[in-house]
Amino acid sequence: MSQFQTRYVCQNCGYESLKWLGRCPECETWDSFVEEVVLRPSHKARSGAKSSQAISSAAEAGAPLPITQVEMASQPRLLSGIGEFDRVLGGGVVPGSIVLVGGDPGIGKSTLLTQVAYRVATGQEAGSVLYISGEESAQQIRLRSARLGAETERFFVSVETDIERIEGHLDKLRPILAIVDSIQTTQDGALDSIPGSVSQVRACASRLARFSKATGIPIILIGHVTKEGNLAGPRVLEHIVDTVLYFEGDRQNAYRLLRAVKNRFGSTDELGIFEMREQGLVSVDNPSAALLAERTKDGIGSVITATLEGTRALLVEVQGLAARSFLASPRRVINGLDPNRVNMILAVLEKRLGLKLAEQDVFVNVAGGVHVVETAADLAVAMAVISSFREQPVEPTTIFIGEVGLNGEIRAVSQSEKRLREAARQGFQKALIAKHNLAELKGRVPLEVIGISSIVEALPVGLLKTAV
Incomplete structure (x- = not known):
């Protein structure tokens, strides 16, 4: 004989309870429990029988076998x-x-x-x-x-x-x-x-x-x-x-x-x-060309970096803007990057370079809606903010790749050759990378590569002398 039983199920995570709860103990979502009727036994039997007929061929495959006897058919x-x-x-x-x-x-x-x-x-x-x-x-x-x-x-x-x-x-x-x-x-x-x-x-x-x-x-x-x-x-x-x-x-x-x-x-x-x-x-x-199509060549606060998305390198534009703040707590608006990582870079710039960013609203954005998760974009973020703060444009044909440490040092990144080849294919002529990456390149990329060990060394090379 069929029996009916109700239960309360969280519509966010699937947690089940015998009584209604205001807050889910699993996902901590409020007002997410909905009363549902438990599956009827008679229906379970019919559903199970039908499923068994539909997957009868899978029954034989379910028998335990030594892994060495499992076929490796591609x-x-x-x-x-x-x-x-x-x-x-x-x-x-x-x-x-x-x-x-x-x-x-x-x-x-x-x-x-x-x-x-x-x-x-x-x-x-x-x-x-x-x-x-x-x-x-x-x-x-x-x-x-x-x-x-x-x-x-x-x-x-x-x-x-x-x-x-x-x-x-x-x-x-x-x-x-x-x-x-x-x-x-x-x-x-x-x-x-x-x-x-x-x-x-x-x-x-x-x-x-x-x-x-x-x-x-x-x-x-x-x-x-x-x-x-x-x-x-x-x-x-x-x-x-x-x-x-x-x-x-x-x-x-x-x-x-x-x-x-x-x-x-x-x-x-x-x-x-x-x-x-x-x-x-x-x-x-050609996503790199598409993402850089609307970039202004001599724009202040615009820096190009190369990020890896799976098996291919992708060039993205990192934009930075530093403006005087009139708020007690200056704003930090970040799109397409890890906010904690960007805040760490801003602290490094203030501590190591003396930039008064505590008085500035800082906005950092990756153009095109791309989300960058790796640390190779650190140097580009730093240069974009410095460019905007000093009102000096960045070399338009230069790409910046490197991780920024807490002491302002530039650390090596993986697969630098693949990144630089993509930069050369898009017409870039110069690249600033960590000195530790120079050894693995050995002149195998068709563009000028400059190795730097700290963020201070990037300023005279990456920023144009003439202010806009």
Whole structure:
């Protein structure tokens, strides 16, 4: 006989409690508990039986084996034909994998994956692609596909939210790629909770993951994000999937950034850059040139550095502005960099160079919406602030690479040759780096390289003599 039992589940982290709590003891979120009905036993049995039929081939593979007897069959990745998308995934979509793509509303997630669906359906391994939507009608998807020029007979569309019917469509069509837009709209009939709740999202994602592993069909899930910028739903959702991608960007800006925060089959350091145009999202093949296209050559407080994003070097513009403050506590506004790191550099400049930054509002920004996390940009940040404070422009054809220590020393960074080769390819003629990096270069880069040991040594070389 079926029994009903209610529980209270935190909609932020998935923590369960037998009674309502005002504050979640796990994630400390207020008013996040929602009453949900526990899965009915009869429904559990039916759901389990159906899942067993769908993944019967996986039962034999579940028997324990010595690791030496496990086959090492290599599986070719499924290429989407969109270079930046494949780069972030580590070379394409792995068969039988689950990929979760999150981003702000209207940022272009559906546009990107519609283009991916078309490219896969018409690519070298052409086959059927199934796009399952729970938010749009088939007519709306057709209109978007027509605008993007992504129409083909192999591109199938289904408007469905019931997970059992979705599994039925997948089992019948057996596409080479499936896209679910979005995971928050899917629902399991065995649960009494509403779509988008913790239990629904967790159950539907788990069932799709089991189906994908058993059949080898890769599935891409589109996920909503909260106002804090995190993926909506329980954190366990990110543990269920194999890869988590974030699609970022400002809707006022044409550029969109795709980065991986989890990838079981590749690096999480890769960055994909797209430009939003009338015909859809276009891969930016030369991101360094795109990010530096609007730079003013003789601008005060504008410094170029080279950061590593996965396997490639990327040139970015670091902008600094120091202005007299009329506040008791001067402002520190930092975009695209670690605020704690920038505040440390400002303290070094005040202590070692005598810059009176305590009386200045300081603004530091990385142009183009790129977020730099490595310390190789320290020297560029310091030079940008010094340039603005002294009203002296920086050498426009010089690139600055190095980590700044608390004593004002310039420390070496990794893979300096790759960074400098990218700088030379973009037309830069001179580079200021740490002296310890000179030994590994040995004249192998086609530009003038100057080694410095402290921030003081960078001033006469990096700043122009004539004030603007």
